[in-house]
Amino acid sequence: MVRLERALCAVVLVALVGGCTSDDKEPTFSEPAQSSSAAPVGSAPAWTEPAAYSYVLTRGCDPNAPLGTYRATVSGGAVSTAERVGAPAASPSASAEVDLGPVTGQEGEEIEVPTLGQLTEMARTATEDGAEVATEYDATDGHPVKVSINVTDTPDGAECWTVSDYQV
Template identity: 35%
Template sequence: MTVAARSRTRAVFAAALIAVLSSSVAACGSSGAPGGGTDGGASGGPVAAWEEPAAYSYTLTSTTQVLAGTFRVSVRDGAVTSAEGLDADSRRQTRELTGRVPTIGALLEMLRTARSEGADTAEARYAADGHPVRIALDRSENAIDDEALYVISSYRPAPRL
C-alpha cells in the first residue's frame, strides 16, 4: 500500500470514528431537560418543568446586543430586586439600562417565544434540579447581531420563611 493510500485510509477511519463518537456524545447529553441535559432546540422538546421560586439569586453572563456582561441578580416575586454588575460592561449597563436584567422566568419565556416563532436556534441546558444553566437564541441565522447567549450560574433559591 502506498503512503498516499494509507493516509487516505487513516483519514476515512478517523472521520468515521469522529462521527460515531459525536453521535454517542450527543445521545448522552440530550436528556430532555430536568436531570441535567439539553432540550431539543428550536423544533424539539418542551421547556423544563422547573418552577420559578418566590425568591432566588443567580449570576447571569449575557452576550447579546442589548445586554452584555456578568451580573449578580436577586429576584423576589417574579421581579428583579437588584442587579449588580460584576465587570466594567455590566456595571455601566446596570446604570444605563435599569430594569433590563431578566429573571430566569423571563429568560425561559424568551426561549418559549423564540420556539413558537420558529427561531433557527432556541436551545437550553438544564441543571439536575431543572433550572436552566444555558439558553442560546438566534431568531434568524442569516441576520446579523440577533444572537443571544445567557449562562446562568450560582443559582440559589432563598430559604422559605
Template identity: 40%
Template sequence: MRFAPLLCGIALVAAVAACTDEPPAASAPSPTAPASTPVWHEPMNYAYVVDRRCETGPSDGIYRVTVRGREVAAIERTDGKIASGEEEIDLPTLGGLLELAQTAADDGGEMTTSADPADGHPVAVSFDVSEGAGERTCFVITEYAVQG
C-alpha cells in the same frame, strides 16, 4: 371423547418440554432509563449570576440578579466593566428568560437551553431571532440559589 387425542398431545408436548437438560434461560436485565432532568418550577425568591456570552466568545457582561416575588428586584453588574456603545440591559427572571427563548423559537428563530440535572433550573439559554443573520443572544447562568 373427541378431545382426548388433543389433550394427550398437549400433555406430551408439556412433558417433553419439561424434560430438557437446559436450565431455563435467565431473563436479560432490563436497561434502566437514564435519570431525566427534573422539571423546574420557578421559586418566588432566588438569585443568580448570568454571563452574557456565547460558547467561548467574549463576555458582554456579568450580572447578579435578585428575584423577589418572581419579579426582578435588583441587577448588579459584577464584572467591573462599564457598558460601552450599548445601554445596560434589563435582565428578566429565569422564567422570563425561558419565555424569551420560547418566543424566539415560536417566531421561527433558533433556541437552545440546558438545565441543571439536580433541580432542572436553566444553566444556559440562547436564542436567535434573526433569519440567517447569526445574531445569537446567549446567557450562561451560575450561582443559582433559592432564597427564603
C-alpha cells in the same frame, strides 16, 4: 431597562418578519454540547420558578468575551436587585445634551436582567416564532443554565445567556 424591552421587541419583530418570508419550515431545536451539570430538555426535572432566588447571568455567546455579567436577586417573582459584575459603572458626561447610545459602547450595553422564568419564556416565544433556540437545564433541579436564541440565518446572529451561581 427600556433597552432590553427594545431589544426583545426587535428580536420578536425580526422573528415575525422572518416567519412571514420563510418556506414553512418547522422550528429548529438544537442542543449545544452538554456540560456535566446540564441536561438536555428531555432528561432534566421540571423546574418551577421559586418566588425568591439569586443567580449570575452572563450575556454573550463567547465565554471568553462576554458582553456583560450581572448578579441578580429575585424576590416575589421579580428581579429586586441586579448589578453588573466585573465592569465599572459608566455614566454619561454631564455636558452631554443628547443620548448617543450606551455609555459603555455597544459591547458594554446595560440590560434589564430578566428572571429565569422570563428567560425561559423568551426562549419559548422565540421558538414559537420560528427562531433557532437551544436551552440547557440543570440536571439536579431543572433550572435553565444556558439559553441561545438566533432569529437570523447566520450563526453569528445568536444571543446567548448563561446562568451560574443559582441559589434558592
